[in-house]
Amino acid sequence: MTLRPETRDDWPWLWHWRHEEEDPDWKRWDSPFLHEQTHTLTFSEFTMRRGLNARLGAIIEHDGRPVGYVTRGELAPLGGGWWDWGIVIFDPADRRNGVGTRAGRLWIDDTFRRTNAHVLTLTTWSGNDAMIATGESLGFVECTRIPEARLWQGTRYDSVQMAMLRRDWSFEPRH
Numbered sequence: 281m282t283l284r285p286e287t288r289d290d291w292p293w294l295w296h297w298r299h300e301e302e303d304p305d306w307k308r309w310d311s312p313f314l315h316e317q318t319h320t321l322t323f324s325e326f327t328m329r330r331g332l333n334a335r336l337g338a339i340i341e342h343d344g345r346p347v348g349y350v351t352r353g354e355l356a357p358l359g360g361g362w363w364d365w366g367i368v369i370f371d372p373a374d375r376r377n378g379v380g381t382r383a384g385r386l387w388i389d390d391t392f393r394r395t396n397a398h399v400l401t402l403t404t405w406s407g408n409d410a411m412i413a414t415g416e417s418l419g420f421v422e423c424t425r426i427p428e429a430r431l432w433q434g435t436r437y438d439s440v441q442m443a444m445l446r447r448d449w450s451f452e453p454r455h
């Protein structure tokens with residue numbers, strides 16, 4: 281399992297999972313209450329809008345093929361030291377074999393090494409047991425829970441944030 285920068289060659293694959301595939305499983309877990317309002321792009325619209333910013337995202341590769349994506353972004357004000365990260369493994373067939381945890385560990389390590397992040401959060405919801413378990417496996421601790429803030433298919437769920445402080449992160453050994 282490796283993380284690598286996105287290239288233009290990844291765009292057909294990324295567009296397929298983000299826009300072409302109808303009702304993909306990952307959107308039921310990754311803040312589904314937000315996807316209902318997102319706009320489906322054609323491939324040419326996607327390529328026109330997509331910039332390559334290796335600092336803010338990376339492709340998760342497993343067994344020599346792309347399986348997912350990690351992202352990060354700094355919250356305002358820039359330079360304040362609060363970053364948030366996210367992860368998706370698009371095909372359910374590629375989940376539950378440790379890739380999410382391994383990719384998360386590499387990405388968090390990279391984030392603490394390359395940025396001034398003082399604290400790193402992940403933002404999810406109480407219906408996403410997989411993301412909460414992944415956060416716990418990585419040592420993240422729940423820091424915010426807004427009760428019943430998210431409405432999805434007639435049921436209310438909590439909005440959940442988990443956090444890791446730089447001083448609590450065990451850096452990966454460098455080779």
Ligand SMILES: CC(C)(COP(=O)(O)OP(=O)(O)OC[C@H]1O[C@@H](n2cnc3c(N)ncnc32)[C@H](O)[C@@H]1OP(=O)(O)O)[C@@H](O)C(=O)NCCC(=O)NCCS
Nearest residue numbers: 309310368369375376377378379380381404409410413417
């Ligand atoms: C969240 C996600 C990245 C986890 O990736 P993964 O490769 O399946 O995770 P792992 O195999 O490393 O498992 C990590 C932990 O989650 C647990 N887990 C995984 N899927 C689970 C599920 N569906 N229900 C409950 N626990 C689950 C594993 O048992 C493991 O726990 P452990 O360390 O205590 O044994 C993946 O499920 C995913 O991409 N989901 C769709 C998109 C999404 O929800 N992204 C997050 C948005 S906030």
